[in-house]
Amino acid sequence: MNDSKVVPVAAPAASRNQPSYEIADLRAALGLGPGQPFNLGALLSNRLCEQGHGGRLALIWENHAGLRQNFTFDDLRRYSDVWAAKLAELGIAAGDRVCLFLDRVPDLYFAFLGILKLGAVAQPLFSQFMADALELRLADAETRAVITTARHVQKVRSARPRLPALAWVILTDVKPETAPTLGPGETAMNAETAPARAFEPFAASEDTPSLLHYTSGTTGKPKGAQHVHGAVLSQFATTRHVLDLRPDDIYWCTADPGWVTGTSYGIIGPWAVGATQAVFEAGFSAQRWYEFIARHRVTVFYTAPTAIRMLMKAPPPGAELLASLRHMCSVGEPLNPAAVVWAERSLGRPFHDTYWQTETGAIMIANVPGLPIKPGSMGKPVPGIAATILDARTFQPITTPGAAGLIAFRPPWPSMFRGYFKAEKTYQSKFVGEYYLTGDRGSVDPDGYYWFVGRDDDVINTAGHLVGPFEVESALLRHPAVAESAAVSKPDPTYGEVVKSFIVLRPGHAGTDELKLDIMNFVRKHLSPVAMPHAIDFVDKLPKTRSGKILRRMLRAQEWGEPVGDLSSLDD
Numbered sequence: 001m002n003d004s005k006v007v008p009v010a011a012p013a014a015s016r017n018q019p020s021y022e023i024a025d026l027r028a029a030l031g032l033g034p035g036q037p038f039n040l041g042a043l044l045s046n047r048l049c050e051q052g053h054g055g056r057l058a059l060i061w062e063n064h065a066g067l068r069q070n071f072t073f074d075d076l077r078r079y080s081d082v083w084a085a086k087l088a089e090l091g092i093a094a095g096d097r098v099c100l101f102l103d104r105v106p107d108l109y110f111a112f113l114g115i116l117k118l119g120a121v122a123q124p125l126f127s128q129f130m131a132d133a134l135e136l137r138l139a140d141a142e143t144r145a146v147i148t149t150a151r152h153v154q155k156v157r158s159a160r161p162r163l164p165a166l167a168w169v170i171l172t173d174v175k176p177e178t179a180p181t182l183g184p185g186e187t188a189m190n191a192e193t194a195p196a197r198a199f200e201p202f203a204a205s206e207d208t209p210s211l212l213h214y215t216s217g218t219t220g221k222p223k224g225a226q227h228v229h230g231a232v233l234s235q236f237a238t239t240r241h242v243l244d245l246r247p248d249d250i251y252w253c254t255a256d257p258g259w260v261t262g263t264s265y266g267i268i269g270p271w272a273v274g275a276t277q278a279v280f281e282a283g284f285s286a287q288r289w290y291e292f293i294a295r296h297r298v299t300v301f302y303t304a305p306t307a308i309r310m311l312m313k314a315p316p317p318g319a320e321l322l323a324s325l326r327h328m329c330s331v332g333e334p335l336n337p338a339a340v341v342w343a344e345r346s347l348g349r350p351f352h353d354t355y356w357q358t359e360t361g362a363i364m365i366a367n368v369p370g371l372p373i374k375p376g377s378m379g380k381p382v383p384g385i386a387a388t389i390l391d392a393r394t395f396q397p398i399t400t401p402g403a404a405g406l407i408a409f410r411p412p413w414p415s416m417f418r419g420y421f422k423a424e425k426t427y428q429s430k431f432v433g434e435y436y437l438t439g440d441r442g443s444v445d446p447d448g449y450y451w452f453v454g455r456d457d458d459v460i461n462t463a464g465h466l467v468g469p470f471e472v473e474s475a476l477l478r479h480p481a482v483a484e485s486a487a488v489s490k491p492d493p494t495y496g497e498v499v500k501s502f503i504v505l506r507p508g509h510a511g512t513d514e515l516k517l518d519i520m521n522f523v524r525k526h527l528s529p530v531a532m533p534h535a536i537d538f539v540d541k542l543p544k545t546r547s548g549k550i551l552r553r554m555l556r557a558q559e560w561g562e563p564v565g566d567l568s569s570l571d572d
Helices: 023-029 046-050 073-089 106-118 131-141 153-162 176-181 229-241 260-273 286-295 305-313 337-346 424-428 469-476 513-526 552-560
Strands: 057-063 068-072 097-100 121-124 145-148 168-171 186-188 209-215 223-228 250-253 276-281 300-303 327-330 351-355 377-381 387-390 405-409 435-444 450-455 460-462 465-467 482-492 496-505 535-538
Touching: 023 229, 046 073, 057 073, 057 106, 068 073, 073 106, 097 106, 097 131, 106 121, 106 145, 106 260, 121 260, 131 153, 131 209, 131 223, 131 469, 131 513, 145 153, 153 168, 209 229, 209 260, 223 229, 229 260, 250 260, 260 276, 276 286, 286 305, 305 337, 337 351, 351 377, 387 435, 460 482, 460 496, 465 469, 469 482, 469 496, 469 513, 482 552, 496 513, 513 535
Parallel strands: 057 276, 097 121, 097 145, 121 209, 145 168, 168 186, 250 276, 250 300, 300 327, 327 351, 496 535
Antiparallel strands: 057 068, 209 223, 377 450, 387 405, 405 435, 435 450, 460 465, 482 496
C-alpha cells in the first residue's frame, strides 16, 4: 500500500451533484418508462434521433494512414438498420451468436448495433487472435455468423470445417461484384454502400441476452460471460459519474472492442450519454496519440496502464496538445503510483484508476471526479455497489483495515453477467453465500479506499489482457519438442506482467535459444501475440502435487520473489 501522497482533485462541474443510481431514475434519464421494453441497439441510435439529436456527431474515425470519416447518430441508425436487415435476410434469428472479428473499422460499430437490434447476441473477439484461439471460442459459442474482413478471413476459413453451427461468413471490405472470390457460405456487406433499409428493433427486456464476452480461466477452455440489454443502466450511470461524460464531450477510449472495456465504454456508455466518440485505428505512438487528442479536441480520455507507462517513456507533450483534456481515467490492470504522479506533473492532470471485470460489466470501484486520489489505490465503490473484502477461508467480511482478502460484491447490479455460456456449474462457483467472488485479492484502508493485492488464481494479466495459463500450456504441448509445460506471470516494467513458460523437453531436443524463439513464435501463431511467452526456462521436471497437479503458484512465487506458501502436497 502506498498512501503517502494524496493528489487533490477539484470536482468537475458535472460531478458536483452526484447522479442517482436508482433503477427507476436511470430508466427515466434514458427516456424509458417503468417496465417499458427496450432494445440496446435502438437505444444507442434510434433514441437519440427521436430526441432530435440525429444530426449530432456520434463517431469520429481515423486510421493509421490518415483517412478520416465522421458519422452522425442518424448514420448510426441507418447503417445499423441495414446490418440488422441483412442478418435477418441470412436467417440469423434472435438469440443467435454473431461474432465481430474486425479491426476498429466503422462497420464494426454499425454491425454491433445491428446485431442487437435483431435480438441476436454480439460476440466481439480480438482481431489479433490466431486460428486456434478463434476456433475454440466460435465452437464453444456455436456461433452462427462471423463478420470479418479480407485481412482476417483466412483464419475463419481454416477453422470452418470444424464449426458445424457456422452458417455465414460476412466480409465488410469485399465488393459484391468480386463475389467469385467468395467461398460457399460467404457474402459481402458494407453498410455505407448498401441500400437503406428500415428495421423494426426486437422488443428486448432488460434480461434479454445481448453480448457474449470470452474471458480466460485457470483451467479448461475460455468461458463466455453472458450479458444482457439491461446492463446499459450500469454503464450509463458510471459513464456519467465516473468518466464524467456529457453530451458535448469528445471522448476517446483506446480499448479494442474485442474486450469488454471496448464495448462497455468504447461503444455503449458514451452513446447512451449521447457523447461523441473518437476512434483511432492505429498502433501506439506517443506523439501521434497526443496529436490525435489535439486534432479532435478530445475532452475525456480512457486508457490502460500499459499505454500510460509507454507515454511516460516518451518526451512530454506541449501544453497546447492537451489543452482540450479535462478528465483522464485508467482501466485494465492496477495503475502504479508513479504513473499518477507523473501524469499530474507532466500532463497537468492525474489519471483516475477504475476497477471492474468482464463479469461485472461496468465499473465497480473508482477514483471518481472530486475524490482525492491516493496514488496506487483503486478508489472507492461507486454508488449502488456493495463491495467488501472477505476472508479467504471463512468467506466472512474482514473488518481490520489493511488486512488482505478476497474482493467481493453483493449482487445484484444491472450489468452483472448472467451466466457462463454452457457452464452453469462454473458460474455458480463464482458465488459464495451472498457474494460474487472476483478472483482478486485486495484490502481497504481506514479511509475506505480499496487497494489491489493480486490475483487469487493463476490467470495472467498482461497489458490488461487476461491470459489463461491452461490455454497457453495447451498450445505449447502441440509443439513437437514440448513434453510438459507450465505458464505463469512474470513481472515486467512496461506490461505489468507477461507470460513465462517452464518447459520439459521431449528426448532428443536441446534447450537452445533458437528453440525458445521457435516455441514463442509457435504460440504467437496459434493463439495471439499477447499469449506468447516472453521468457522460457527449460527444466528437468515441473513441481507437482502428489495427485499430479502442477504447482503454478510455486513457480509464480519464485518469479515475483514472494513466499511459496505451504508445500506439504509437493511430490518429491
